[in-house]
Amino acid sequence: MDRVTRLAKEHGVALGAHPGYNDLQGFGRRVIAARHDELVNDIIYQVGALHEFGRRHGVALSHVKPHGALYMEIAKDEAFSRSFLEAINSIGRELIVFCMGSSKTYPIARQMGQPVAREFYADRDYDRSGSIVFTRQVERPSPEKLAEKCLRACAEGKVRTVEGDDIDIEFESICFHSDTPGALDVGTSIRARLTDAGIRIAPARDVLDHNNGGSR
Numbered sequence: 001m002d003r004v005t006r007l008a009k010e011h012g013v014a015l016g017a018h019p020g021y022n023d024l025q026g027f028g029r030r031v032i033a034a035r036h037d038e039l040v041n042d043i044i045y046q047v048g049a050l051h052e053f054g055r056r057h058g059v060a061l062s063h064v065k066p067h068g069a070l071y072m073e074i075a076k077d078e079a080f081s082r083s084f085l086e087a088i089n090s091i092g093r094e095l096i097v098f099c100m101g102s103s104k105t106y107p108i109a110r111q112m113g114q115p116v117a118r119e120f121y122a123d124r125d126y127d128r129s130g131s132i133v134f135t136r137q138v139e140r141p142s143p144e145k146l147a148e149k150c151l152r153a154c155a156e157g158k159v160r161t162v163e164g165d166d167i168d169i170e171f172e173s174i175c176f177h178s179d180t181p182g183a184l185d186v187g188t189s190i191r192a193r194l195t196d197a198g199i200r201i202a203p204a205r206d207v208l209d210h211n212n213g214g215s216r
Contacts, residue, residue: 005053015059019046020067028068040087065098075103102130117204120171122146123180125162140181143189172207
């Protein structure tokens with residue numbers, strides 16, 4: 001966290017916490033059965049740790065996004081989403097929460113007035129519900145195909161599902177995973193394809209301010 005915080009400051013990158021299950025061996029991609037209050041406390045513990053490293057290096061914490069299986073569990077559980085958002089709201093009303101547009105989290109965050117950014121997943125498949133198809137093993141993708149997928153989502157608001165249908169998709173942010181094989185090539189290809197098409201890439205807070213008429 002110390003190294004990443006210093007790098008974020010050096011390169012002008014927003015600092016965000018990515019709390020997950022206490023599952024180092026499984027990289028946070030296995031569900032751990034626990035009460036919501038225990039898990040929320042663990043989230044706050046992790047967010048608080050990064051916040052203090054940010055203070056050490058003069059970098060403000062910008063956003064929070066649950067990781068892996070925890071992200072998926074919060075997304076589908078209204079009560080869990082509410083507990084999570086109430087906790088985040090209590091420690092940082094300005095913190096942007098990242099989530100899927102199809103999640104239970106998104107409408108609750110909007111109701112609470114918590115800044116929230118919907119994500120589009122470049123390196124994950126979608127099903128008809130608009131949710132990502134969760135997987136722990138990912139093969140090396142084609143950066144060009146993922147870049148085209150992102151361009152279509154930006155330009156047409158559409159994505160092809162695993163069932164072979166096109167569904168509507170709305171989002172403010174594109175996610176790809178650092179442990180996806182060839183992640184650097186994926187990110188480079190996506191950025192190049194979008195900018196070549198005249199799509200401006202901006203910090204999440206600028207995008208949210210624009211979408212909300214500058215209210216946040």
